[in-house]
Amino acid sequence: MAPPIDMNRRDWLRTATAAGLVSTAGLNSAVIARGPSAADPDRIRRENEKPGTRDWLNANVRVDPKTRYRSPGIEGYASHTSIRPGEKLTIHVSTNPALRFTLEVYRMGYYQGHGARRVEKLGTFPGSSQPDPPIGEMRLRECAWEPSVALTIPDDWTSGVYIGKLKTEGEGLESYVVFVVRDDRQADFLFQVSDNTWNAYNRWPSQFSLYDDGVKEWYWGPDVQTSFDRPYGKYCQIFDVPLSVGSGEWLLWEFPLAYWMEQHGCDVTYISNIDTHLDPAGLKRAKGWISIGHDEYWSLAMFDHMKQAVADGLNLAFLSGNSICGVVDIHPSSDGRPGRIIERVGRFGSPRKEELEQGFPEEGRFKKNGPNEATLMGAQSTFPVTGGGDWTCRKPDHWLFAGTGMKAGDGVAGLVGWEWHGEPWSIPGLEVLASGPTKSSRGEGVYTATIYPGPKDNFVFNAATIWWATGLASPPGFILPDVYTKPKGVDPRVQQMTKNLLDRMRGA
Known part of the structure; x- marks a missing residue:
């Protein structure tokens, strides 16, 4: 060179x-x-x-x-x-x-x-x-x-x-x-960063994200592409975070989980959304797989790969919100490198009537909608999509709550936000572990955190909030979000629930 x-x-x-x-x-x-x-x-x-x-x-x-x-x-x-x-x-x-x-x-x-x-x-x-x-x-x-x-x-x-x-x-x-x-070693946990979504919201150099059609500032339709071959601009939602310049959403919602897991010596290895898309065989090397933060944009191939992984016995934990919502096609770069361009082409579960009528009419132009995301996650993004609230226990005898001291109706203040999942799917054995109201400028909603059993003594857990990791750790530089509601930061109950979850995933 x-x-x-x-x-x-x-x-x-x-x-x-x-x-x-x-x-x-x-x-x-x-x-x-x-x-x-x-x-x-x-x-x-x-x-x-x-x-x-x-x-x-x-x-x-x-x-x-x-x-x-x-x-x-x-x-x-x-x-x-x-x-x-x-x-x-x-x-x-x-x-x-x-x-x-x-x-x-x-x-x-x-x-x-x-x-x-x-x-x-x-x-x-x-x-x-x-x-x-x-x-x-x-x-x-x-x-x-x-x-x-x-x-x-x-x-x-x-x-x-x-x-x-x-x-x-x-x-x-x-x-x-x-x-x-990344590597290819066997490990207890695969930590998947949500970088498709980082890319989707990246407005660099000015107004060029998946949400910009040249007319509306917040557009939710097809015929827009974004590339990983550009810098990450400052994050464009919720609050002003200069540390997001160049780092996508990593330092906003995801790093506290990695910081906490590594503090406790968890056997974790890391992958990208693009790895889930391109390398389904790599999912077989772990006992548990984790989605974190704002994991909104998935390809249909990613969805199929994870459905197969559950059938094969992998444990999943969606410590995330608004996950698997937008369907994207993933294209190579102009010079042929795979997985460098994303294009929104549809909606998992197809557009909801309320979305079309009250905020996202462009969804009606989609031509490649996907299956309902709740068939994988147990719950789904529902209108008004945004909002916040307390994460409230509904099944205190479940193993997730062991050692927390939580009783039915006890809540972790402000942990739900700013996007969430609700409307649990009818899956045999599915349980709603936490639920409650959300509030936002668009209206009120109801979130549901769920768990259901897989076919090989495995399970799929859905925390139903982007802000789960705010209850685990506060690394250097971390700023708590504040919109609709404000999470209160590190909470020993969230730490204990996460420990219970990870222990069960690795078979401890």
Whole structure:
């Protein structure tokens, strides 16, 4: 690979050798190397014994008020949503004005309460102002930026969510890139990040998400595509979180669960939504699979893969809300890399009458609706979709509540929000473990948290809230949401319920 612009070949080779960068044979010469397939149940515990740091926290983020979401001083994206050790990753960076920059790579976890460990520091590299992509068909904004940094993922990088902290010289402007390092080892738990939804809500560079048709600010119809080949702009809903610049929704709803699981040494390995789409065989290597946060956008293939996984005996936990709601087709990038473009084509369960009449009339144009999501999850997204409330116990004798001291009618204040699931499906053995009212500007609703048995002594649990992980941990930089209702933060009852859930999933 040629050295970056304005960097001489000797300096580039020195950096490449020190950092384990991809060889100069070229970016198309990646060596595919699989992670270990054997179980290694203490891997996360050993990883978190390594020294952590809070240097990963961005402190100097500047969002352009004209675009509302992007940070043109420095921004970038990764070539993969998830990647194995031995495979090559490229980071594509733009700086405006052109300034040299550094890249520090951190693995997210517990690490003595610091939240991350630095695994690499690279640079400095020359920056340049890379072009905004043209508006393509279906309003697609797909960057084709030149790679700024390239590296081969080292064999000793443990599966997890990794953020790259980009920082310019001079003013020291900062932003993130984010990717998953995955492996193929057997583990107790598969932690699936909800990055299809990160992509769907990403408005970078201004108004270009799945919700933008060029006319309405919030459009809910077909004929719009979004690409992973662009930076993540600042999150566009609920509240102002500068740490979301470059990191999607990872730090908003998902990181507290990973932080808590790794604190307790859970045998967990990480995958992307795209892995669930492209690698159904990989689902067989775990005892339990977890959806977290805002897991709204799924392909029909993802749904079919998870239905089969339940039939095969996998335990599922939807610690999430508004999950499996929008049907997306997943396309390769313009240069042929799989899983880089998503396109909303339908609604799981088909559009509801209330949605068509009271907020989302464009749903009537869908041509590829999916099966009802409740047939997999046990409950579903129902109108008014948004809202909040208390998570209220209805089955105190169920094993989920063991050790919590909860009685029927006891609630965890504010834990339900800001989107949820209700209307439980008629599945043999299904139980409603928690239920109650929700309130929002659109009206009132009723959420239901459910569980039902699978065919091989397995189960599917649905917490029915995006905010479940707010009751588990408060990592560095974490901000509690506040809309419709406000969760109260760490709650020992939520921690105990989650422990009971994970213990049952792994057969303890």
